[in-house]
Amino acid sequence: MILSVNGIAVAVEADHPAELAAARELLRQRAVAVGLLDPSVEDDAAVESAVEALLEKEVATPAPTDAECRRYYEQNSAEFESGDLVHARHILFQVTPHVNVPQILARAEQALNTLLAEPDRFAAMAAELSNCPSGQQGGNLGQVGRGDMVPEFEKALFKFGALGILRELARTRYGFHIVAVxxxxxxxxxxxEVVQERIAERLRSRVEERALRQYVSILAGQAEVEGIHLEASPSPLVQ
Known part of the structure; x- marks a missing residue:
C-alpha cells in the first residue's frame, strides 16, 4: 500500500491500521505548521509530545457537568451496583482422567446425605474427603462474588434463596461439590457521590474521542491524502 499525506510518504507498520498512520501524520504536520515541532525531528517521543501539546491547544474537551453525570448515573444504574456476595464452603470430589466417575458420584452423594442429617460434621468431612486445599480450613472459601468462580459453581452459589447446605451436588469441570452457603x-x-468521578472520567473520555475524531476529519478535509480514505470535513474551525 502506498500511503501519503500532502505528498509525504507514510510508512504503515504491520498489524497497524493505515487510517491510524495517516491520522498521526496529519497531526504531526499540523504540529509543525503551528510551530510546536521542528520539521526535521523524527524521534517518536518528540513527535508524540508535540502532538499532545497540539491537542491540548486546539482540541476543546469541556468537562461534563454534574447534571450530565447524574443523568448518566440514573440511566445506567446497573453499572453502579456492588455485586452480590456469599460466604461459602465446599467439599470437592475431584474427577480426573481414568477415575471411576459413578463411584466418585456415589461417594459424594453419600457424604451429602450424611451432612444434611449432621451439618456440624462439615469441617471434619471437608478435611477428610475434599480434594481442594480449602478442605484443611473446613472447606471455607471465604467471601465470593459473581465472576469469582467457574459458571457452573457460581450458578449453585447464587441460586435464588439458597442458604445452608445445598440439597443437590454442584457439578463442575473439576468434579462434584457439596456446597454450603x-x-x-x-x-x-x-x-x-461515590461514583461521580468515575462517571465524569468516562464522559470526558467520550468527549475527547469525539473531538479528536472531528479534529482529524477537519485536517483531512484540508489535506491531500492518497492511499486511504479518511472521513473529511470542510469545517473552517482549524485556521
Missing part, C-alpha cells in the same frame, strides 16, 4: 450479602446501588 453460610451468608448472603445482596448487592446495593452505590451512592452517586
Amino acid at each position: 453460610d451468608q448472603r450479602i445482596p448487592g446495593r446501588k452505590l451512592p452517586f
Whole structure:
C-alpha cells in the first residue's frame, strides 16, 4: 500500500491500521505548521509530545457537568451496583482422567446425605474427603462474588434463596461439590457521590474521542491524502 499525506510518504507498520498512520501524520504536520515541532525531528517521543501539546491547544474537551453525570448515573444504574456476595464452603470430589466417575458420584452423594442429617460434621468431612486445599480450613472459601468462580459453581452459589447446605451436588469441570452457603450479602446501588468521578472520567473520555475524531476529519478535509480514505470535513474551525 502506498500511503501519503500532502505528498509525504507514510510508512504503515504491520498489524497497524493505515487510517491510524495517516491520522498521526496529519497531526504531526499540523504540529509543525503551528510551530510546536521542528520539521526535521523524527524521534517518536518528540513527535508524540508535540502532538499532545497540539491537542491540548486546539482540541476543546469541556468537562461534563454534574447534571450530565447524574443523568448518566440514573440511566445506567446497573453499572453502579456492588455485586452480590456469599460466604461459602465446599467439599470437592475431584474427577480426573481414568477415575471411576459413578463411584466418585456415589461417594459424594453419600457424604451429602450424611451432612444434611449432621451439618456440624462439615469441617471434619471437608478435611477428610475434599480434594481442594480449602478442605484443611473446613472447606471455607471465604467471601465470593459473581465472576469469582467457574459458571457452573457460581450458578449453585447464587441460586435464588439458597442458604445452608445445598440439597443437590454442584457439578463442575473439576468434579462434584457439596456446597454450603453460610451468608448472603445482596448487592446495593452505590451512592452517586461515590461514583461521580468515575462517571465524569468516562464522559470526558467520550468527549475527547469525539473531538479528536472531528479534529482529524477537519485536517483531512484540508489535506491531500492518497492511499486511504479518511472521513473529511470542510469545517473552517482549524485556521
